Amino acid sequence: MLKTYSYPKFDFRLPTGAGGSKVPRYPAVVVGAGPVGMAAAIDLAQQGVPVVILDDDDTVSVGSRGVCYAKRALEVLDRLGVGDPVVNKGVSWNVGRTFFQSQEVYNFNLKPNADQKRPGMINLQQYYLEEYEIERLKAFDNVELCWKNKVVGVEPADDKVTVKVQTPDGFYTLETDWLIVADGARSPIRSMLHLDIDGKIFMDRFLIADVVMEAEFPPERWFWFDPPFHPGQSVLLHRQSDNCWRIDFQLGWQADPEEEKKPENVIPRIKAMLGDDRPFELEWVSVYTFQCRRMNEFRHGRVFFVGDCAHQVSPFGARGANSGIQDTDNLIWKLKLVMDGKAPESLLDTYSAERTWGADENLMNSTRSTDFITPKSKTSLTFRNATLNLARKHSFARALVNSGRLSVPCFYTESALNTPDRDAFAGDMVPGAPMDDASITVAGQDSWLLDNVGNKFVALVYAPDQAPTAAAELAGLPIPVTTIAVVPAGGKAPQGMTAFEDVRGTFAKTYDAKPGSTWLVRPDQHVAARWRSFDAAAIRAALARATCNA
Amino acid sequence: MSLITTPNFYKSGKRYFRDFSPNDDFYELLIDTHRDLSDEQSNMVNAKLILLLANHIGDMDVLAEALKAAREDV
Numbered sequence: 001m002l003k004t005y006s007y008p009k010f011d012f013r014l015p016t017g018a019g020g021s022k023v024p025r026y027p028a029v030v031v032g033a034g035p036v037g038m039a040a041a042i043d044l045a046q047q048g049v050p051v052v053i054l055d056d057d058d059t060v061s062v063g064s065r066g067v068c069y070a071k072r073a074l075e076v077l078d079r080l081g082v083g084d085p086v087v088n089k090g091v092s093w094n095v096g097r098t099f100f101q102s103q104e105v106y107n108f109n110l111k112p113n114a115d116q117k118r119p120g121m122i123n124l125q126q127y128y129l130e131e132y133e134i135e136r137l138k139a140f141d142n143v144e145l146c147w148k149n150k151v152v153g154v155e156p157a158d159d160k161v162t163v164k165v166q167t168p169d170g171f172y173t174l175e176t177d178w179l180i181v182a183d184g185a186r187s188p189i190r191s192m193l194h195l196d197i198d199g200k201i202f203m204d205r206f207l208i209a210d211v212v213m214e215a216e217f218p219p220e221r222w223f224w225f226d227p228p229f230h231p232g233q234s235v236l237l238h239r240q241s242d243n244c245w246r247i248d249f250q251l252g253w254q255a256d257p258e259e260e261k262k263p264e265n266v267i268p269r270i271k272a273m274l275g276d277d278r279p280f281e282l283e284w285v286s287v288y289t290f291q292c293r294r295m296n297e298f299r300h301g302r303v304f305f306v307g308d309c310a311h312q313v314s315p316f317g318a319r320g321a322n323s324g325i326q327d328t329d330n331l332i333w334k335l336k337l338v339m340d341g342k343a344p345e346s347l348l349d350t351y352s353a354e355r356t357w358g359a360d361e362n363l364m365n366s367t368r369s370t371d372f373i374t375p376k377s378k379t380s381l382t383f384r385n386a387t388l389n390l391a392r393k394h395s396f397a398r399a400l401v402n403s404g405r406l407s408v409p410c411f412y413t414e415s416a417l418n419t420p421d422r423d424a425f426a427g428d429m430v431p432g433a434p435m436d437d438a439s440i441t442v443a444g445q446d447s448w449l450l451d452n453v454g455n456k457f458v459a460l461v462y463a464p465d466q467a468p469t470a471a472a473e474l475a476g477l478p479i480p481v482t483t484i485a486v487v488p489a490g491g492k493a494p495q496g497m498t499a500f501e502d503v504r505g506t507f508a509k510t511y512d513a514k515p516g517s518t519w520l521v522r523p524d525q526h527v528a529a530r531w532r533s534f535d536a537a538a539i540r541a542a543l544a545r546a547t548c549n550a
Numbered sequence: 551m552s553l554i555t556t557p558n559f560y561k562s563g564k565r566y567f568r569d570f571s572p573n574d575d576f577y578e579l580l581i582d583t584h585r586d587l588s589d590e591q592s593n594m595v596n597a598k599l600i601l602l603l604a605n606h607i608g609d610m611d612v613l614a615e616a617l618k619a620a621r622e623d624v
Contacts, residue, residue, distance in 0.1 A: 368574045371581060379584045379592040383577075389623055394555040399573045411567050428567055 004212055004242040004283060005127060007059045012148035012168050015052040019172045026052050027339065029163060029176040031151050031189060033057075035066060035126060036307030036324035037182030038133035042080045043332035045140035046455070049339065052176075053143070054165060056150035060134075063284040064125040064210050067238055067246050068221075068318035070407035071111070072434060073325040074118040075525070079454045081139070083118070085132040090122030091239050096221035098403045100388035102228055106398040110406060115506040116437035117448040121221075121318070121406060123240045125210075154179065154192050154303070161302050178335060179303045182324070185291075187309035193300065199293020199363070202314065204374045207249040207260050207287050211270055213280035214243060223403040225373075225388055229272040234373050234403075236316075237273075244283060247273065248315075250374065257287035290314050292367050294359045298352040304331055311359040313366035316373060316404035323362050326409060327355050333455070333523035337547055342479050347548040350417055358410040365405040372402035409434040412526060419520075419529035419542040427512040435525045438506035440486070442498070449507060452484075452500060454525050457543060459483045460500075461534050462513035467494040470536030479547055481520070481539060486513065522546060553615040 017024035028044055030037045033055035044051045069077075069086065077083040098106040110120025137143045152171070153164030161179040165172050181189045190197065222237040224230070233250035240246055249269055251260055259265060266285055274280070294311035298304060307324030331351045337343035375381040390397035412418065412432035419431060429436065438449045453460070459481050461468065471483035485493040486500045486507055493499030502508055511519065511530075520529045520542045529542035544550040559572040566572055584592045604613055 365574070368578055372577070377584065377592070378589050379587070379596075380581055383580065387577075390619075392623070394619070396555050396557045396573075399557040399570065400577055402570075402574060402577070405568070405570050405574070408568060413565075433567075 004244055005125070007062065007127070008131070010058045010145075010147040012058065013144075013146050014149070014167065014169070014172065015054075015144045015146050015174065018165070018174055019169065023162075023173050023175055025160070025175040025177075026050065027176070028052070028178045028180065028335070029054060029161075029174065030180045030182060031055075031163075032182035032184060032307075032309075033130070033134075033145060033147070034061065034182060034184060034307065035129050035133065035321050036328060037180070038130065038137065039076070039080060039325050040180050040182060040306060040328040040332060041143060041145075042082070042133065042136055042140075043328055044336070045137065045143045046080065047332065047336045048142070049336065050142040051144070052174075053137075053145045054149040054151055054163075055145075055147050058147040060130040061126040063286060064127070064240060064244070064246055066126040066129075066318075066321035067123050067240060068322075068406070069122050069124060069129065070318060070322045071116070071118045071120050072407070072409040073322040074122065075437065075450050076325050076329045078118070078451060079329075079525075080136065082129075082132050082136050085135070086124060086129055087118065087122055089128050089132075089241050090124035091219045091241060092119035092122050093219040093221065093239075094120040095218075096223065096403070096406070098401055099222065099224045099227060100391070101226050103392065105388055105391040106401040106403075113436075113506075115439050115504055117439075117450065118437070123219075123238050123246070125240050125242075125244065126321070128241065151183070151189060154189050156193070156301050156303055158301070177302065177339070180328075180331070181303060181305045181309055182307045183309050185308040185312050187305070189303075190295070190305065190309055193303070195295060195300065197293050197295045197310075197312075199291055199312070201289065201291045202370055202374065203253040205251045205253060205255045205257060205260075205287055205289055206315075207251050207255075207266065207269070207285070209247045209249075209266055209270065209285045210240070210283040211245045211247055211280050212243055212283050213245060213274075213278060215239075215245065215274075215278070221406075225384075225403070227273075229275065230269065235273065236403075251287070255287070260287050261285050288315075292363050292370070294356065294363060296356075298327070298355050299348055304335075304348075304351065306331060310355070311363065313362050314370040315366075316369040317362075317366045318404075318407045319362040319366050322407040323358060326358060327351075329524045330355055330358075337479065343547040343549060350415065350548065354412045354415050354417075357412060357414065361410045362407075369402050369404045373404075417522075417528060417546045417548075419538075419545050421530065423530070423532040425512045425517075425530060427510060429511045429519070429527055429530070431527050431529055433527045435521060435527060436510045438502065438510060439504050440500040440507065441503050442500055447500075449500065450525060453521055455523050457481045457523060457528075457546070458521050459534075459539055460486050460519045460521065462486045462508070462511075462517040463488060463491060463515040464494055464497070464534065465515070467497045468534045468536065470534075471497070474536060474539060477540070477543070479543060479549075481543055520546070551609060551612060553612050553619065555619070
């Protein structure tokens with residue numbers, strides 16, 4: 001098979017202090033150098049926390065695997081300093097088309113409101129994302145990325161976690177204050193700790209192929225129900241980087257995975273799909289089944305589960321890696337506050353509460369997509385085909401067509417960290433909402449709202465007529481709150497205040513801003529609270545609530 | 551009043567942040583209603599469902615339009 005990518009091979013190393021007579025102790029250890037584990041590590045390193053990453057392998061993901069990265073994950077990657085290489089290398093897209101037999105029946109646009117920095121989605125082979133994260137980690141001198149370090153034992157205690165590690169040089173033991181587990185769907189650590197993960201396996205098999213070819217298909221997601229070239233089943237096509245195309249063929253439960261993977265069986269399927277004699281090369285082929293399930297709790301004392309080890313979804317909707325990156329986005333700022341003694345450990349329970357809520361939404365949406373794509377009974381199939389039939393003509397039926405509801409962040413509307421509204425607001429930026437991006441200028445330079453908030457608590461005040469006198473006091477709190485003015489186009493901030501100029505009015509519209517309106521936003525760019533006027537006492541109370549200090 | 555063929559699912563008092571959610575809520579309810587039924591039982595459920603909804607709509611012009619739309623392209 002062709003290779004558009006050469007896999008790096010990383011040298012084995014031990015973390016500093018390991019392997020000697022003394023058991024080393026670290027503040028934080030991450031297990032698993034996949035996209036999610038490394039996102040956690042970068043976030044910790046950015047906050048100044050030394051971090052050891054252990055991975056049992058010595059290279060990046062083999063095969064394209066997680067391909068679609070959604071706007072929200074890209075925004076998190078921007079905050080982590082990896083957004084640009086990922087987006088530059090990836091194929092940006094917003095439009096998805098769904099075909100029934102040979103006719104298009106439905107299309108969607110992930111980003112109808114264009115005044116945001118990032119596209120709805122990019123497609124990029126997982127190994128590139130991992131490569132860029134590894135590169136980013138090199139920028140920190142407090143990170144140790146240790147390949148060929150396989151965790152074989154985990155012993156949690158009240159004040160530490162003891163980890164036994166196997167390497168090419170033998171075994172060693174380390175201790176850590178906190179352990180972040182990102183060891184994937186089969187999670188050896190989950191098994192070592194005898195923790196359950198509940199859900200269901202779907203009785204279907206899918207062939208997944210990376211195909212290298214010159215093709216003129218636009219950068220869109222194309223999904224077929226029952227196409228002439230693969231009757232009775234579904235097919236999904238995605239364009240990736242390097243002229244590499246990802247094709248998924250539904251095979252049915254009876255298919256023999258080993259037979260189906262053979263090039264002599266894969267090639268005719270692709271030829272039938274392309275319908276011509278264009279040359280192509282197979283780069284990678286796999287057959288997969290999937291499960292929809294999650295752990296009951298994502299926090300177990302000093303051990304946190306993030307990404308696939310905590311929750312698995314069907315691939316239709318790209319809600320796997322994307323939600324894993326959101327897990328770390330949620331966890332790390334909380335962990336940092338607890339490490340610094342600025343918040344009680346109960347704040348860490350809200351990681352589990354908020355992210356199991358998110359996982360449930362992802363599970364619900366991906367299960368619904370799966371039920372539509374692979375109907376489980378004759379009646380389900382009839383309804384599915386009736387929907388597709390009506391969709392040609394009627395918009396209500398198009399809205400029912402479900403070929404995957406693509407990853408969007410959840411709204412933590414039920415979170416205990418939110419301060420409920422006391423004032424009336426329109427729009428979606430409710431307490432718990434993931435912030436919508438907007439173009440702004442800062443000191444005359446074009447910029448984006450989400451590039452200028454995050455990593456700390458920020459109070460945004462819209463069109464204040466004077467700088468709030470309590471702003472300095474808020475900035476001096478143990479958990480500081482930075483107060484920033486958002487001003488309408490052409491407006492000026494009161495003296496002494498940083499201003500975001502809402503040049504296109506996007507902020508005012510999206511956030512339903514009126515002069516004096518104030519939002520307290522979290523380090524992970526979720527809205528914690530909002531008011532119609534700047535009220536320092538209310539901000540302090542909301543901050544206390546958002547950090548479990550109330 | 552004529553037959554509504556634009557998206558129209560909602561639940562009173564429920565706030566939706568994503569356009570697809572009410573549609574998917576309905577579809578799940580529909581498929582769940584048929585869970586564990588034989589094909590014959592499902593056919594009976596579907597027939598009863600049509601009768602119940604037809605009576606709820608009542609307006610014979612709307613019903614005639616729906617019946618016609620359903621028969622197209624089968």
